[in-house]
Amino acid sequence: MTDWLIVLTIGLPWLGALAVWLTGDDRPDQQHRLAVIFSVLAGLAALLLIPSAGDTVALRIEVGSVFGDFTFVPDGLGVFLAAVATVIGCLAVIFSVDYMHGEKQLGRFYSFVLLFIGAMVGLVLTDSILLLFVFWEITALTSYALISFYNDDPKAVEGGIKALVITSFGGVGMLVGGLIVYAYLGDYQISTLLSRADELPSGVLAALAFGFLIAAAAKSAQVPFHTWLPGAMEAPTPVSALIHAATMVNAGVYVLARFYPAFEGVSGWTTAVTLVGLVSALMAALMALVATDLKRVLAYSTISQLGYMVYAVGVGDIFASQFHLLSHAVFKALLFLSAGAVIHSVGTRDMREMGGLGKKMPFIRNVFVVGALALAGLPVLNGFWSKELILEGGLHDGPIWAYIGMLVGAGITALYTFRMVWLVFYGTPRAKLHVHPAGQMMRLSTGILAAGTATTWLLAGLFGELLENTLPFHHLHVEAGTALLGDVIAAPATYLALGVVALGLLAWQYRDALGGLVTSLRPIGDAAAADFGFEWINRRVVQWATTAGESLRAFQTGSVNWNVAGIVGALIVVLVILALGA
Secondary structure, three states: OHHHHHHHHHHHHHHHHHHHHHHOOOOHHHHHHHHHHHHHHHHHHHHHHHHHOOOOOOEEEEOOOOOOEEEEOOOHHHHHHHHHHHHHHHHHHHHHHHHOOOOOOHHHHHHHHHHHHHHHHHHHHEOEHHHHHHHHHHHHHHHHHHHOOOOOOHHHHHHHHHHHHHHHHHHHHHHHHHHHHHHHHOOOEHHHHHHHHHHOOHHHHHHHHHHHHHHHHHHOOOOOOOOHHHHHHHOOHHHHHHHHHHOHHHHHHHHHHHOHHHHOOOOOHHHHHHHHHHHHHHHHHHHHHHOOEHHHHHHHHHHHHHHHHHHHHHOOOHHHHHHHHHHHHHHHHHHHHHHHHHHHHHOOOEHHHOOOOOOOOHHHHHHHHHHHHHHHOOOOOHHHHHHHHHHHHHHHHOOHHHHHHHHHHHHHHHHHHHHHHHHHHOOOOOOOOOOOOOOHHHHHHHHHHHHHHHHHHHHHHHHHHHHHHHOOOOOOOOOOHHHHHHHHHHOHHHHHHHHHHHHHHHHHHOOOOOHHHHHHOHHHHHHHHOHHHHHHHHHHHHHHHHHHHHHHHHHOOOOHHHHHHHHHHHHHHHHHHHHHHO
16 A cells, blocks of 8 residues: 555656646646646645655565666655645645636646656655656756746746756766765665665765765755755746745755765764855845845745754754754745735735735735744744754754854844845835735635644654654654653743844844944845855856857767767766676
């Protein structure tokens, strides 16, 4: 039964993608219905998979000695992320019924969305590094296609290419890592690497550990690979919600958590992970503070919150990292879809043209505020509990300098969140914008997510038990739900963090009185608005690559025969490498 549920959770979205594509764009109502039906069925299959969670192989496909077996293990980490991908994904699809109404090429849109969801499920459930790489690259390709959906917009195409190049860069490192594991251990299975990591030469293991960190940082948009995520904002907003909450960016954090038992002993690795999370959380929070594009504020917020998850992995608190991933998936999907309803209504993403929209869109304002309070880390919403667990773990097990940095980040998060809510929904309108109410499907999906933001923290105990019982190599010890939440309430660190969050809120409330301080900090704000120079570096790299490509045109005539020869040659090289590894 478990094997069939795995097949259905991966296969239903892909079957839905085929069905929508074959339906044809001349029947948009049927395309909407099929996309919703298949995405909801996939979500149900993923939820049914949770009670069957275990630490053994449930589905094995033998594909030959060179490629090994393609295996799937429904452990707590896998089924949890499969549920996040499909349930959040189906809500994004439901939202799209209103958001994409009247759009052309619905078949292309829904097909890639459903392929994206299915690939993410396969990525988290497989126990084969080789198959993990395949699903990793499928998510990269589908995200490229979705970010570039409006392919007559150069900014959308540029954003898609940037996402594809940066995230695929990480994928190459993962493939090389998989080949190295096969060469030394004779197996592609993740469980083999976790159980026999000490058999690898220390230098090889260190190369693997830092290679996988680079791959994870690229996929989860962590510094210095974060620049693709703001560029991805040119995609339709349901896609942004899907990338930020349910699929793509979670994959990097998942990889760090999944391979943690193999790499935790590598000298300097946990410190490097902690540092990447800290720098990403702080820099992205500062960039969110000065951004004026609503979707970009949310994009920088995602980078920052992922930084908290990466930081938690660095200090060894895998449970807190994954629990914040769950909370973030719910409230960030809520924020993106609510922002999508606003943008769909008023036709602009510039917060400087908004203001006072709360009176005209009270439902969207209310659900957005729920998500914003969770992002800021205010009680009793889900973001409060998971972020406090991360900060407590950091205080106990991490370096104090990193803890102080993350604490400052919590204050900045509260500041930019309150600024965003005020600029969009409160104050006086700053431009004459035509406002129409959100559609029923938009209200349904955001309403469900708002309810989830208020209640998913109640799952802390069950979630901890699920991870503890099905991840034998992680050696987790998670307290029961009431004890866990009681510890958060009683911990002095919680009140310290709440004090910092309150300072962030007060800083926005009394911003006029702090004019002198703001002026003195303007150089930092200008640097944040300029992406701290990373975008300039990106453009130089692209320019260099373009120049190099032009110089290679002498070797590339565009002839199909030469292209085919090149592909076949590369394939032969890969097969030879695999054979030598065997």
